[in-house]
Amino acid sequence: MLEGTKAHATETMEHAKKDGKTSLILVVSKGGADMAYPSLILATTARALGMDAHMYFTFWGMQLLTPEGRKKAMDVFPPELQKKIAEKFPTLEQFMQAAKAAGVRIHACSPTMDMFGLSKDQLVGEVDDVIGASTYLELASRSDAMTLFI
Amino acid sequence: MLEGTKAHATETMEHAKKDGKTSLILVVSKGGADMAYPSLILATTARALGMDAHMYFTFWGMQLLTPEGRKKAMDVFPPELQKKIAEKFPTLEQFMQAAKAAGVRIHACSPTMDMFGLSKDQLVGEVDDVIGASTYLELASRSDAMTLFI
Amino acid sequence: MLEGTKAHATETMEHAKKDGKTSLILVVSKGGADMAYPSLILATTARALGMDAHMYFTFWGMQLLTPEGRKKAMDVFPPELQKKIAEKFPTLEQFMQAAKAAGVRIHACSPTMDMFGLSKDQLVGEVDDVIGASTYLELASRSDAMTLFI
Numbered sequence: 168m169l170e171g172t173k174a175h176a177t178e179t180m181e182h183a184k185k186d187g188k189t190s191l192i193l194v195v196s197k198g199g200a201d202m203a204y205p206s207l208i209l210a211t212t213a214r215a216l217g218m219d220a221h222m223y224f225t226f227w228g229m230q231l232l233t234p235e236g237r238k239k240a241m242d243v244f245p246p247e248l249q250k251k252i253a254e255k256f257p258t259l260e261q262f263m264q265a266a267k268a269a270g271v272r273i274h275a276c277s278p279t280m281d282m283f284g285l286s287k288d289q290l291v292g293e294v295d296d297v298i299g300a301s302t303y304l305e306l307a308s309r310s311d312a313m314t315l316f317i
Numbered sequence: 318m319l320e321g322t323k324a325h326a327t328e329t330m331e332h333a334k335k336d337g338k339t340s341l342i343l344v345v346s347k348g349g350a351d352m353a354y355p356s357l358i359l360a361t362t363a364r365a366l367g368m369d370a371h372m373y374f375t376f377w378g379m380q381l382l383t384p385e386g387r388k389k390a391m392d393v394f395p396p397e398l399q400k401k402i403a404e405k406f407p408t409l410e411q412f413m414q415a416a417k418a419a420g421v422r423i424h425a426c427s428p429t430m431d432m433f434g435l436s437k438d439q440l441v442g443e444v445d446d447v448i449g450a451s452t453y454l455e456l457a458s459r460s461d462a463m464t465l466f467i
Numbered sequence: 468m469l470e471g472t473k474a475h476a477t478e479t480m481e482h483a484k485k486d487g488k489t490s491l492i493l494v495v496s497k498g499g500a501d502m503a504y505p506s507l508i509l510a511t512t513a514r515a516l517g518m519d520a521h522m523y524f525t526f527w528g529m530q531l532l533t534p535e536g537r538k539k540a541m542d543v544f545p546p547e548l549q550k551k552i553a554e555k556f557p558t559l560e561q562f563m564q565a566a567k568a569a570g571v572r573i574h575a576c577s578p579t580m581d582m583f584g585l586s587k588d589q590l591v592g593e594v595d596d597v598i599g600a601s602t603y604l605e606l607a608s609r610s611d612a613m614t615l616f617i
Contacts, residue, residue, distance in 0.1 A: 202526075205494075205526055208578065215601070255581060256582075313612075316616060
């Protein structure tokens with residue numbers, strides 16, 4: 168799905184440096200793979216374009232940060248579609264590891280962890296840190312940032 | 318959930334004044350408490366950081382602006398989670414009143430009211446006014462605004 | 468629902484030219500009419516205000532770009548609400564055609580087409596082109612753009 172990314176990269180980075188936004192800050196609020204894949208595609212594409220990329224997992228999105236929840240996330244798809252996706256895309260675990268390796272920053276939401284009774288040692292290893300809404304707003308309110316609620 | 322907010326406030330307000338966005342404009346399009354809580358947390362945290370905060374309730378989100386709909390919003394949670402949330406968070410009614418008291422502006426969407434056959438006197442008292450998509454876009458397109466569709 | 472739009476148009480366009488964002492870039496990720504209507508209302512209102520408007524249909528949103536999917540999109544509503552909406556709003560087909568005529572640009576997401584095994588000739592005639600995440604990010608990261616994930 169990154170076809171054409173490299174072709175665009177140089178042009179876009181030039182544009183970004185001159186004029187546009189250079190950070191993508193995603194709020195990932197849903198637990199299903201149907202919203203996890205678009206989030207990861209956007210975050211890794213942003214990195215390929217030379218942008219900073221942050222994923223702030225909150226509410227149902229926290230399910231993607233536990234080993235069991237990340238597997239169960241595929242249940243939103245009917246079995247036939249699960250097979251098709253498995254042929255063309257990495258698993259969510261592989262994709263999150265690739266995102267992390269590409270420099271995407273992974274943040275877990277502290278009030279959600281409190282609400283669901285989760286501690287940091289129950290989360291997957293890709294989590295960089297645990298932050299709250301104020302830190303998210305600080306990141307997203309910078310003039311060079313764009314932000315999406317997914 | 319506002320832990321750490323005050324610690325960040327001074328730094329962020331300084332940043333915001335110099336460089337970043339100073340208004341948060343939320344479109345609240347879902348009727349369940351699972352998206353209402355994140356919306357209210359973001360809006361009140363924005364106010365605590367010295368930002369302007371607007372909530373534009375549209376489509377299913379309009380359910381949160383009627384007394385009955387606001388109570389039924391908790392039905393998205395299994396009973397056990399409802400109990401946990403009640404221990405740690407204010408009710409949606411209390412939270413919306415607190416948001417209002419903190420200066421969050423509450424807008425109801427006029428085409429949605431028309432679609433659902435609602436009049437303003439059926440809405441909760443926290444509603445500031447009834448606006449349409451053009452007023453939302455005017456607020457959200459200002460250069461100092463950030464906007465999320467929730 | 469466009470009542471009041473013209474009254475606002477001159478003022479907002481003046482504002483936009485001086486200071487604000489002049490493009491609205493929507494990611495349409497859901498397949499139901501409940502999110503399609505708000506998307507189309509926002510995009511056409513943006514055009515009425517003199518802004519550029521782009522709709523990037525991705526994931527479940529791709530269903531809105533096939534003739535059958537666009538009809539089935541109304542199934543999210545109970546029959547009574549379907550009737551009410553039909554009285555006050557154009558059909559999704561009519562609305563998308565009107566949006567297109569008003570200058571809204573309609574983009575289909577290439578990785579989603581690949582995932583669902585769709586080719587361009589299966590899509591409705593309103594589609595302008597097929598793009599990927601990098602082109603979306605290029606559009607949305609411009610300093611004069613605002614973007615929403617719907």
